[in-house]
Amino acid sequence: QVQLVESGGGLVQAGDSLRLSCALSGRSISNYGMGWFRQAPGKEREFVAGINWSGANRLSEDSVKGRFTVSRDNVKNAVYLQMNSLKPEDTAVYYCAADRNRNLYQSMDPKDYEYWGQGTQVTVSS
Numbered sequence: 001q002v003q004l005v006e007s008g009g010g011l012v013q014a015g016d017s018l019r020l021s022c023a024l025s026g027r028s029i030s031n032y033g034m035g036w037f038r039q040a041p042g043k044e045r046e047f048v049a050g051i052n053w054s055g056a057n058r059l060s061e062d063s064v065k066g067r068f069t070v071s072r073d074n075v076k077n078a079v080y081l082q083m084n085s086l087k088p089e090d091t092a093v094y095y096c097a098a099d100r101n102r103n104l105y106q107s108m109d110p111k112d113y114e115y116w117g118q119g120t121q122v123t124v125s126s
Contacts, residue, residue: 001026002024002025002026002027002032002098002114002115003024003025003026003115004022004023004024004096004097004098004115004116004117004118005022005023005025005117005118006020006021006022006094006095006096006117006118006119006120007020007021007022007023007120008020008021008120009094009120009121009122010121010122010123011123011125012086012122012123012124012125013124013125013126014086014087014088014124014125014126015085015086016086016124017082017083017084017085017086018083018086018122019080019081019082019083020036020080020081020083020094020096020120020122021078021079021080022034022036022078022079022080022081022096022117023076023077023078024077024078024079024098025077028074028077029072029074029077029078029079029098030053030054030074030102031053031100031102032053032098032099032100032102032115033050033051033052033053033098033099033101033102033103033104033105034050034051034070034072034079034096034097034098034099034105035047035048035049035050035051035096035097035098035099035104035105035107035113036048036049036050036070036079036081036094036095036096036097037094037095037096037097037110038090038092038093038094038095038122039092039093039095039119040091040092040093043092045095045110046061046108047061047107047108047109047110048060048061048064048068048070048081048094049061049064049068049069049070049081050070050104050105050106050107050108051070051071051072051079051105052102052103052104052105053074053102053103054074055071055072055074057103057105057106058070058105059105059106061108063089064083064090067083067084067085067086068081068082068083068084069081069082069084070082079096081094081096083122086122086124087124088124088125088126089124090122090124091122091123091124092121092122093119093120093121093122094119094120094121094122095116095117095118095119096116096117097110097113097114097115097116097117098113098114098115098116099112099113099114099115100114
């Protein structure tokens with residue numbers, strides 16, 4: 001059974017950086033397309049970034065382009081989200097997601113992803 005566990009969240013100041021990690025257990029992560037989503041209080045879950053199985057194809061949501069970078073290490077069975085120049089509006093619970101469509105990286109619809117982690121809180125103070 002596939003399990004996803006996020007880590008790396010925390011409380012930071014505007015302009016700081018964080019690196020989120022997502023460890024997949026139960027299968028090889030190379031079998032999955034991966035995505036990062038976030039959900040702020042009172043808002044819907046929104047797409048942040050996606051990466052295909054090899055890491056050759058990636059997509060980031062417009063508001064994080066140039067600041068956030070998604071990457072993966074199939075040997076370590078993990079996917080990462082490097083977040084730089086954080087802003088208060090980045091405050092949210094961040095989730096990683098996986099799907100057996102190995103080339104699913106462009107979908108911004110949470111319904112397209114089969115497996116989800118429990119989330120990690122990121123809070124950015126001004």
